[in-house]
Amino acid sequence: MSKFKDINQVFALIEDDLKETETAFTRYLGSEIDLIPKIGEHIILSGGKRLRPALLILTCSMLGDNRQTGTLLAAVIEFIHTATLLHDDVVDEADMRRGLAAANTIWGNEASVLVGDFLFAMAFDMAVDQGSMATLKSISTATRRLAEGEILELMKTADISTSIDDYIKIIDGKTAILMATACEVGAITAGVEVEQQLKMKEFGHCLGIAFQMMDDILDYNSCEENLGKTIGIDLEEGKVTLPLIHTLQHSLPEEREKINEIITSDYVSREDFNFVHSLMIKNKSLEHTTTEAASYLKKAHLILDEFPDSQEKEALRFITDYVLNRDR
């Protein structure tokens, strides 16, 4: 029986460290060029869950300790994550982000691109000051693979022939790799052997894959208020995610043709959304995706089992359960 009942209790466990990470956000966003703190703080202080910093800090704290470096490297990872959000909103032409107006709709695409670049560069600059070569290698490779994942996603936009293999590559790049790196960097910072670093990297990878799969379910299954973004946005943006791939595999040719029409059109009506959604219900595509996510989380559990018991381990385990059960 877990001592944690709520994800907020997990964050409370590392409250002091997360506060130091938040302080680092403000410090490193400070610039005489005032558009940088303005846009940076708009997006970074607008209430993201700090899941990646938490993964890094919990891993570091579970395996050893090196708090000061850990909290700064947690800020590095969150800066990279935030940079990708800024660039994603330009790419997706998004209007909303975490229930607030997306930065590009307030300050324009130009500012979002350039402040995103600043955050990437600042993240590397901070990592060079704080990290070892092993940390830098983990972060630079992750950032490269992140870009590759996003480019593959762009290329597969509205392509109903997207395979499960393509899908896994996309979500590995756009989501899992940065969580894997957060855990790996946490382990490197704690000073453990490479074998343990790689185990925690794999833990983060499995968690990240499951996290994105559940996110892709929520896009079809949540209500607008809860997720803070419009429901069915993946369909409108032409993102071919696992629930849709599964449904396409189990649909009749005329149904596939209709889905193709919907996903390639600029506007998706409520009726279109309901058509796709009802096929997903019929084909149990959301259940299938949940089962897939659960199998990745099972792997994550098995990895954690190899480490000695601790509060932090329990917290990491609770995060995996939270990923499977979250409704937003």
Added chain:
Amino acid sequence: MSKFKDINQVFALIEDDLKETETAFTRYLGSEIDLIPKIGEHIILSGGKRLRPALLILTCSMLGDNRQTGTLLAAVIEFIHTATLLHDDVVDEADMRRGLAAANTIWGNEASVLVGDFLFAMAFDMAVDQGSMATLKSISTATRRLAEGEILELMKTADISTSIDDYIKIIDGKTAILMATACEVGAITAGVEVEQQLKMKEFGHCLGIAFQMMDDILDYNSCEENLGKTIGIDLEEGKVTLPLIHTLQHSLPEEREKINEIITSDYVSREDFNFVHSLMIKNKSLEHTTTEAASYLKKAHLILDEFPDSQEKEALRFITDYVLNRDR
């Protein structure tokens, strides 16, 4: 009397090294995600002058030798430069780049943003593999300051109160810092003392400031065919450069008002351009800018004078003369 008569003779001196750098471009752009080599090669192999790689290689070779690392780090610097070009074209909504269609007009802003991100990340990934912490620090700080310079430029768009101080900060970030880093990294790679590294960094800084000043003159003074881009584009994009700042300082209130109208409007007619251009002629603003650039190049010469004579030193000196006299 210089042994060089033509900039191509300078490049011929380091032909083998530049070829290795070009080979690195192709190797590191290779990806199973074929949009990456497609866009990457479109922009990077479309005939840029390779000025930054040449600065790095010549500095490294003048001060010592470490060819293999030098040619790879030259590719790193050019990747960063190319990434900023891709993002600039999105920011400027440019249609042309080096006489070819800009990548964003062929593949869209989304692809330009993401492939730019890939190039930044790949540059860091390569630098981590090849470089020392000193190299990484130079590159990461330069990339951050590059983003800051571009953001400041964006903020000062169409602002006729832009000061000379703002202008210098902008061109330091957007142009000089990467040339400074190319020279600094060349010196680090050659293995010389920090004092000499900083001298060469200052050389690159002075060269870069002068280079951008001459570029800003060319925007008013070149013909379309030569520069491979439309004349007067700075005015249309609202870029307040030194020739314009100088003319604003020497104009009557009604002339300033007219310039303000022109620079804040979306479309600049031939007549508008001629109005501004004739004021620049009257106020000798282009000559003034040339004089300023020449004073930076004089500093660059004085720095070079401190190093022993060599072919490479002569080549670097020729580059400074070329910057002042180029017509494109």
